[in-house]
Amino acid sequence: xxxxxxxxxxxxxxxxxxxxxxxxxxxxxxxxxxxxxxxxxxxxxxxxxxxxxxxxxxxxxxxxxxxxxxxxxxxxxxxxxxxxxxxxxxxxxxxxxxxxxxxxxxxxxxxxxxxxxxxxxxxxx
Amino acid sequence: xxxxxxxxxxxxxxxxxxxxxxxxxxxxxxxxxxxxxxxxxxxxxxxxxxxxxxxxxxxxxxxxxxxxxxxxxxxxxxxxxxxxxxxxxxxxxxxxxxxxxxxxxxxxxxxxxxxxxxxxxxxxxxxxxxxxxxxxxxxxxxxxxxxxxxxxxxxxxxxxxxxxxxxxxxxxxxxxxxxxxxxxxxxxxxxxxxxxxxxxxxxxxxxxxxxxxxxxxxxxxxxxxxxxxxxxxxxxxxxxxxxxxxxxxxxxxxxxxxxxxxxxxxxxxxxxxxxxxxxxxxxxxxxxxxxxxxxxxxxxxxxxxxxxxxxxxxxxxxxxxxxxxxxxxxxxxxxxxxxxxxxxxxxxxxxxxxxxxxxxxxxxxxxxxxxxxxxxxxxxxxxxxxxxxxxxxxxxxxxxxxxxxxxxxxxxxxxxxxxxxxxxxxxxxxxxxxxxxxxxxxxxxxxxxxxxxxxxxxxxxxxxxxxxxxxxxxxxxxxxxxxxxxxxxxxxxxxxxxxxxxxxxxxxxxxxxxxxxxxxxxxxx
Numbered sequence: 001x002x003x004x005x006x007x008x009x010x011x012x013x014x015x016x017x018x019x020x021x022x023x024x025x026x027x028x029x030x031x032x033x034x035x036x037x038x039x040x041x042x043x044x045x046x047x048x049x050x051x052x053x054x055x056x057x058x059x060x061x062x063x064x065x066x067x068x069x070x071x072x073x074x075x076x077x078x079x080x081x082x083x084x085x086x087x088x089x090x091x092x093x094x095x096x097x098x099x100x101x102x103x104x105x106x107x108x109x110x111x112x113x114x115x116x117x118x119x120x121x122x123x124x125x
Numbered sequence: 126x127x128x129x130x131x132x133x134x135x136x137x138x139x140x141x142x143x144x145x146x147x148x149x150x151x152x153x154x155x156x157x158x159x160x161x162x163x164x165x166x167x168x169x170x171x172x173x174x175x176x177x178x179x180x181x182x183x184x185x186x187x188x189x190x191x192x193x194x195x196x197x198x199x200x201x202x203x204x205x206x207x208x209x210x211x212x213x214x215x216x217x218x219x220x221x222x223x224x225x226x227x228x229x230x231x232x233x234x235x236x237x238x239x240x241x242x243x244x245x246x247x248x249x250x251x252x253x254x255x256x257x258x259x260x261x262x263x264x265x266x267x268x269x270x271x272x273x274x275x276x277x278x279x280x281x282x283x284x285x286x287x288x289x290x291x292x293x294x295x296x297x298x299x300x301x302x303x304x305x306x307x308x309x310x311x312x313x314x315x316x317x318x319x320x321x322x323x324x325x326x327x328x329x330x331x332x333x334x335x336x337x338x339x340x341x342x343x344x345x346x347x348x349x350x351x352x353x354x355x356x357x358x359x360x361x362x363x364x365x366x367x368x369x370x371x372x373x374x375x376x377x378x379x380x381x382x383x384x385x386x387x388x389x390x391x392x393x394x395x396x397x398x399x400x401x402x403x404x405x406x407x408x409x410x411x412x413x414x415x416x417x418x419x420x421x422x423x424x425x426x427x428x429x430x431x432x433x434x435x436x437x438x439x440x441x442x443x444x445x446x447x448x449x450x451x452x453x454x455x456x457x458x459x460x461x462x463x464x465x466x467x468x469x470x471x472x473x474x475x476x477x478x479x480x481x482x483x484x485x486x487x488x489x490x491x492x493x494x495x496x497x498x499x500x501x502x503x504x505x506x507x508x509x510x511x512x513x514x515x516x517x518x519x520x521x522x523x524x525x526x527x528x529x530x531x532x533x534x535x536x537x538x539x540x541x542x543x544x545x546x547x548x549x550x551x552x553x554x555x556x557x558x559x560x561x562x563x564x565x566x567x568x569x570x571x572x573x574x575x576x577x578x579x580x581x582x583x584x585x586x587x588x589x590x591x592x593x594x595x596x597x598x599x600x601x602x603x604x605x606x607x608x609x610x611x612x613x614x615x616x617x618x619x620x621x622x623x624x625x626x627x628x629x630x631x632x633x634x635x636x637x638x639x640x641x642x643x644x645x646x647x648x649x650x
Contacts, residue, residue, distance in 0.1 A: 034619075034623075036620060036623035036624050037623070037624075059619040059623055060561050061564070084624065085620075085624070
């Protein structure tokens, strides 16, 4: 499994073979506060990098979640519908949102690596 | 200002005078939890013999209606009304909502039997006065905005947006153009992108510049043959006038698109700026904001739209015409001469009660009064901005228009958040401001005092806010997290309420045995 990559919109993606497992970052879950609802895409949905693919709602606000890579949604984390708090508890592991079969796995190369993302986040606050 | 002083520890003169109320703020049970079965305030006749026609479905438990005497009912609803926290009892600075005073003269006019007792299905010959009133209000809305056409039917602001964008869609179709995109600034009311999406457009966001206004260069770069319209609020939701609005309108028109203006903040410019002069093609007017008709639980909204010549023929049904037969309603497209109606938006002819109130407001203020409405709304907001910006943090340099915007930089690293400040404000007797909106600033506080507040009220509010900031600096985190302490309900667990809401009340005795069913099907039938 490759290292985790990050978008400016605070999604993360980790590629395993040609499947990217994706979610929102720990920084995003902290900024949003208690997550109360996650709307996940239909399996089979074709997505382009940067396109809205899910919605995450906290007691403060609803936010769009964008696809970190091009491809097709092959799995979603159904646990989140019963327990959206999982995103708060483990945003970058058990709180994953969806898996995308990447059209071009090399595309994650255009995303930030962990230190770059941490620096980027530091600049935001 | 209403304060619940139950348990309040301080001993100011006001508190001492109100201490007699200690312990009298009752935790009011539901009406279903009161009374005794069979008790009633009136004599009900015995049920006559009847034949069941429910196809064998038979009730097997009592229906559970409450049995109460008349004084019990009166007290229940009086106590509930006393818990109401509204514009009639307190300062209500909810940004973007324009919670201003609803003049009682408007209420008196709306209750005149000739208006209040009308039925929408009466023959038009019997409601000529009412139709004339709608026509007169339409005249003044056109005059105040400089627009040649108006549609009175929309039932609220977002309904007006839908109406205006439907007119744009129809106008584009008439031109034979297929434009799919609508541009919306990031600071827009959430209803703007929702309206565009509901009409099948895709939405693209325009970022704000460092001054909290639309970035003209970025807007221009996004305009093209696929753009149907720009939806812009002016003054915008940061409480700022869009200085480039004429250049924005020119750019939008040059690209062949329409310019929709969200008129929710028209109260800041009414009587002083005519939207037509800014190049706006269509705008909704919230009668329940600018023209003081009640809302927020007090009454329905009303959102007429005004339209430029380019959209004037694309109207919703019905609309009023005035000719030698008097005032008539055009209800069907076949009767529409010279117009191309896009259909009916809602039942009947609009919110009649709100039309009466809005016209009463306009006529009682006059041109000079409306001019002063805008001036005082802006003055009051700037007074708040100027009085708080040394202790809170304002993201954009003033002066502002009708609302003052702060962000949460002054709370950085204190452990106290915007929502904590708002909850603590409740204990000081004020309705919280709008929080976390607009989204373009972090942890927003959007404060709209409106023109109807006195300097004394504004000073009391400012003092309360400054006092809260002092508590922040003292590091009094616990006080904030436990607020509100003096409200009828304590702080809600918002996360639990959103994650597992209880949507149905169940009587205590049924909860115990898990019995939720009231009816049974008769097996014999």
